[in-house]
Amino acid sequence: MRKQQYLIFDIETAPLDFDSLSESQQEYILRNTSTDEEKQSKKFEMALSPITAQVVCIGTQLMQSTELGGWEQIGRAAFSVDNEFEYGKKEHIKLSTGDDCFLTNEAKLLEDFWKLLHKYDQASLISFNGRNFDAPFLMLRSAIHRIKPSRNLMSGTKFNYPMHVDLIDELTFYNPSPYSASKRFNFDFYTRTFGIKSPKSEGVDGSMVGQYFNDGKIIEISEYCMRDINATWELFLVWYNYLKF
Template sequence: MNFFVFDIETIPLPFDSFSESSQEYILRGTTTEEEIAKRKAEMALTPLTAQVVCIGLQIVERNEKTKEDKILKVGALAVDNALSDSEERREKLSNDVPCNMYNEKVCIEKFWNFISKYDPAHLISFNGRAFDAPFLMLRSALLEVRPSKNIMSGTKFNYPLHTDLIDELTFYSPSFNYGATKRFNFDFYTRAFGLPSPKGEGIDGSKVSEFYNQGKIIDIAEYCLRDVKATWSLYLLWEKYLHF
């Protein structure tokens, strides 16, 4: 069996790229500069108002007899929209991990190529059913790219080809305020389970747009891959103690 661990980083599209009516719709209900800034930052959360800037991947093969895991591939696909459809730029991250750069459309095409190459694979994510997977599906359509697989197949409570850890750790009954199934962020879960937090080195999800605009795509890719590796570590703990 193959496991396909993934995570994406996104940033808002330029606000000025939207029509006046779209800008009004996005900001509707805001009255203060603080509310406007918050609403613009939230644009990064939907594929209609944001773009992918990095996709982190880790493909793991499990020997069904020995149950030993072997990492087949780990790396990042990053976005530089100055590149044409035929251009690629190759960089190296820590530990010689590859980071290949393309424009956004080609970056997403490369992701679907990996999905096809390692299919059948069990997807693993943190909040992937609510964010990463639908974002990639819809963003693909907006860029006229056909996904190689429906990674949103199944229903809210039954999707056997994907383990979304936020659903498993809240037992599909998340509470946003209190209780045993209170939903925490990824940083909180990793620390609670004694894992190294991927948040650090001056970057977290709220700073991705700032880093990207400063040309710090390598820093974003490193951060994205820390998320991926922490997701796999958290999955192994969940699988060992809570998977029945």
């Protein structure tokens, strides 16, 4: 029997410098706002789009099935961004968790990610909301840098896509509704419900990443991203063992 391989991935993003945008772009983002609160809200929302934000970290973990029916870890690392790095410069550091972290600029980070996916082209992907956020974000940021993805992360349809387990789709049975048994919840809610340690339990959440990045706290961002990876894998195991048919 061929061994199964799964690559868990998760990204963290931060808004681009608002002042780096053209006047027309700034006007577009702030259109129909009048108060400072509304303007700040629009700037905060920039982190959600690859047109107005950048990738600052990609967490990855490669798992492979064993002959005894368990799983073994083949690789695990964070790829993180320092905008001061010129293209090609790369630095390896160890996080407090013992995980490897590779610092570089965004273009090199994206190239390295696509090389990883090419190397493990038979590995199925695991994400939480990856089809709606992580996958299109990575592909569009790559195009902006004129980098060709090694895999089409958006192939297939909303209800049938190959080699990718998006847990938000699996846990809502591909039929999310605001009021039914398949109502969508956020990642923190799912992890706590299934008895998994939430990535937010150490005081960091996704809403803080932009400010952390501006403050140079890329190590803290990387460690938070790897906690996301841990929780995503554990949530996947719940689905795999009890809900996969």
